Amino acid sequence: MSLLLWIAFAFFCGSLPFSVWVGKFALRTDIRQFGDANPGAANVFRAGSKGWGALAIVLDILKGAVPVGLANYGAHITGWSLAIIALAPIAGHAFSPFLHFKGGKAIAVSLGIWCGLTLYQVPLVLGLILGIYIVLFTNNGLSTMLGFASLMIYLLIIAAPLWMLGVWLGNLIIVTWKHRADLTQPTTLRPWVKRLSHIT
Numbered sequence: 754m755s756l757l758l759w760i761a762f763a764f765f766c767g768s769l770p771f772s773v774w775v776g777k778f779a780l781r782t783d784i785r786q787f788g789d790a791n792p793g794a795a796n797v798f799r800a801g802s803k804g805w806g807a808l809a810i811v812l813d814i815l816k817g818a819v820p821v822g823l824a825n826y827g828a829h830i831t832g833w834s835l836a837i838i839a840l841a842p843i844a845g846h847a848f849s850p851f852l853h854f855k856g857g858k859a860i861a862v863s864l865g866i867w868c869g870l871t872l873y874q875v876p877l878v879l880g881l882i883l884g885i886y887i888v889l890f891t892n893n894g895l896s897t898m899l900g901f902a903s904l905m906i907y908l909l910i911i912a913a914p915l916w917m918l919g920v921w922l923g924n925l926i927i928v929t930w931k932h933r934a935d936l937t938q939p940t941t942l943r944p945w946v947k948r949l950s951h952i953t
Contacts, residue, residue, distance in 0.1 A: 756834050763820035763838045767845025767862055770852055771812035772797050777894040779805050788828040789935075792849075793857035804903040810861050817842040817865025825869055839866045847927050860897065863924055870917065878907050889946055894935020902924045 756839040773792045778785035790802045794813055798806035824838045851880050860883075867875040880901050886896035901924065908921055916941040929936075941947075 756837070758831075759820070759824050759830065759834075759838050760841045762842035763824070764845040766816045766820045767842025767844050768849040768851055768856070769816055769845075769890065770849055770856070771816065772809040772857065773852065775809045775812070776800055786791075791857055792819060792852055792855070793914065794861055800926045813846070813857070815847070815864040817862040818868040819865075821869025831916075832914075833916045834919045835870070836923075839870055839920045842866055843924060843927050847931050849913035856931075858897075859924075859928055861930060862940055863901075866920070866924070870920065875904070875907070876913075879904050882907075890938035890940055891943060892935060892938055894932035894938065895940050897932055898925075898936065901928055901953070908950075 770792055772784060775797055776782050779799070779801055780800050782800055784800045785792050786901060787796045787799040789796070794806055794809035797809040800806075820842060821835075821839050825835055832836065843859050845856075846862040847856045847859045848854045863874045864879065867879060879900065883897065883900035886899045886903075887893060889897075890896045893936045901921075905918075905921060908918060913921075
């Protein structure tokens with residue numbers, strides 16, 4: 754019963770559509786009318802506010818970090834039980850009952866759950882890897898998939914336990930599903946990369 758409550762709490766936290774609420778109450782607009790119509794922090798930026806967009810990112814990170822961190826460092830839950838709890842905020846964000854079981858692409862909340870599991874280590878590595886791919890390729894969906902896939906190498910290097918690899922796999926599956934439309938789009942190198950390749 755305790756585990757079920759933790760899972761429900763983590764899912765609930767993840768399902769809170771902070772970006773939509775920030776758009777509605779701070780910007781007086783529906784951010785889903787911008788960009789890719791995604792209810793995520795990127796569209797808060799597209800709606801015209803860097804400050805509110807930054808707040809939306811922080812809130813999306815926290816809704817993953819807080820429940821997982823409490824379960825991990827507060828309740829000292831470990832192993833596969835913690836793995837299920839860690840995936841719950843990502844599922845909540847991706848399939849939010851507040852948005853008729855639609856949701857965002859789960860990048861920020863993914864960074865949050867890894868904060869809850871490893872503090873800064875995995876989020877720092879994942880953020881750097883994602884950044885590298887994003888500046889190389891025009892297709893952000895592909896860059897995201899490559900970033901999450903490459904994270905496996907780091908987890909193997911640090912000899913992460915099997916249950917943590919399970920979190921990685923579940924995280925990859927959900928993020929891939931949410932980016933499936935992006936993955937059908939053509940992909941090229943960024944113009945600066947092409948220019949550099951011609952120079953060298």
